[in-house]
Amino acid sequence: MPITLDSLSITEPAQQEYVDNGPEYPQYLSTWSMETYPPLEPRHVSDSEEPGLRANPAFPNLFPKGGDFKLSKLTPKIGSDVDGVQISALSPEGLDELALYVAQRGVVAFRNQDLKDAGLEKLMQVTNHFGPAHVHPTTAHPAISPHLHVVYRDQQLGRKFLEEVPDRNSSISWHSDVTYEVNPPSTTFLLGLAIPPTGGDTLYSSSTEAYKRLSPSFRERLHGLRAIHSSFEQDAESRSRCGPSRRPPIQTEQPIIRRHPVTKEPMLFVNEGFTRKIVGWKKEESDYMLKFLFDHIARGQDFQCRVRWAEGTIIVWDNRSVVHSAVFDYDEAHRRHAIRLTPQGEIPILV
Numbered sequence: 001m002p003i004t005l006d007s008l009s010i011t012e013p014a015q016q017e018y019v020d021n022g023p024e025y026p027q028y029l030s031t032w033s034m035e036t037y038p039p040l041e042p043r044h045v046s047d048s049e050e051p052g053l054r055a056n057p058a059f060p061n062l063f064p065k066g067g068d069f070k071l072s073k074l075t076p077k078i079g080s081d082v083d084g085v086q087i088s089a090l091s092p093e094g095l096d097e098l099a100l101y102v103a104q105r106g107v108v109a110f111r112n113q114d115l116k117d118a119g120l121e122k123l124m125q126v127t128n129h130f131g132p133a134h135v136h137p138t139t140a141h142p143a144i145s146p147h148l149h150v151v152y153r154d155q156q157l158g159r160k161f162l163e164e165v166p167d168r169n170s171s172i173s174w175h176s177d178v179t180y181e182v183n184p185p186s187t188t189f190l191l192g193l194a195i196p197p198t199g200g201d202t203l204y205s206s207s208t209e210a211y212k213r214l215s216p217s218f219r220e221r222l223h224g225l226r227a228i229h230s231s232f233e234q235d236a237e238s239r240s241r242c243g244p245s246r247r248p249p250i251q252t253e254q255p256i257i258r259r260h261p262v263t264k265e266p267m268l269f270v271n272e273g274f275t276r277k278i279v280g281w282k283k284e285e286s287d288y289m290l291k292f293l294f295d296h297i298a299r300g301q302d303f304q305c306r307v308r309w310a311e312g313t314i315i316v317w318d319n320r321s322v323v324h325s326a327v328f329d330y331d332e333a334h335r336r337h338a339i340r341l342t343p344q345g346e347i348p349i350l351v
Helices: 092-105 120-130 207-213 216-222 232-240 283-299
Strands: 070-073 080-083 107-111 148-153 187-194 202-206 226-230 251-255 257-259 266-268 275-278 304-307 314-318 322-326 336-341
Touching: 092 107, 092 120, 092 187, 092 314, 107 304, 120 187, 120 336, 202 207, 207 266, 207 283, 251 257, 275 283, 314 322
Parallel strands: 080 107
Antiparallel strands: 070 080, 107 314, 148 336, 187 314, 187 336, 202 304, 202 322, 226 251, 226 275, 257 266
16 A cells, blocks of 8 residues: 555654853954055965965875775765864864865864864964965954854844845845955864754855866967956945945956966956956946856856855855855854965966
8 A cells, every 4th residue: 555644643852942041152242343454465375375275185194094084975066074183183284184175175164163162362373384374354253253253144134034135036146255365265174063953054056066067269269357246335335334444445367267286276256245347348248248257156066066064163164166055044043153264365366
């Protein structure tokens, strides 16, 4: 006799009532200070300063022989999951190897981490190993340091995303962080402090694999092109809600195809968040090409991964070679709190 839904008796586990006892990490709550800073100066990075190039490719410090850790790939093309490796305990050599491994896999979720409890000095030590810590020009940071980027939403700030942005059909917004900077970020860390029980995942898409999927003649047409990346829109949005404008907004020309300093692979370096126009092209031509590239990256589900958050998770990604998007699908009554460590990388190399 075939089994039907009517013949099954399924009872879902009872959901515990959510009780908000306040933030567990109040020292990392947002402040909206209005201090200003001078424009960032270009930073030239030598090969000896790139952690991934210093790393031992056998990973003896990150994944020591006989170590009690678990390592698995999220997908063949992008993403890994690691348990049993404490980032806070890594030596400088281990951090170099982390940079290499993240460059190879694009994004890595490290589980059961204690770095969030290690204090500001340790957070800055880890960040500065990969480059000078970036201060975001418009978003919130904790009072204890402008170098920590806060991601925060709770019941008070829990309006549904689509109510906040009524002209959008989806919360998905693919981007790489602050690519308008002359030195965009490199190996980037997001430390989960408060995680909703379900939802709130982060999506990642490989710009390296997106490049490979293009036909050779199409890739050749893109080589040598530059595009304008702009912070003006982000600055205007912050000013519209009386938020900070810590540095003058800028536009920076970045290569559409850049070479990764560690893997040496070419990759697309455009994102819908900040890339505005191809230099030297008419607006209609530029809009048409950029829309194709944005859609290509967004629709490539066979070179994407979805990272599920859990208590104690740190997600580390290579901001040069992947784009990402938050997913605003969790119950707005629950708190979602994280801090981002954002080291400045090298000036992108034109291919």
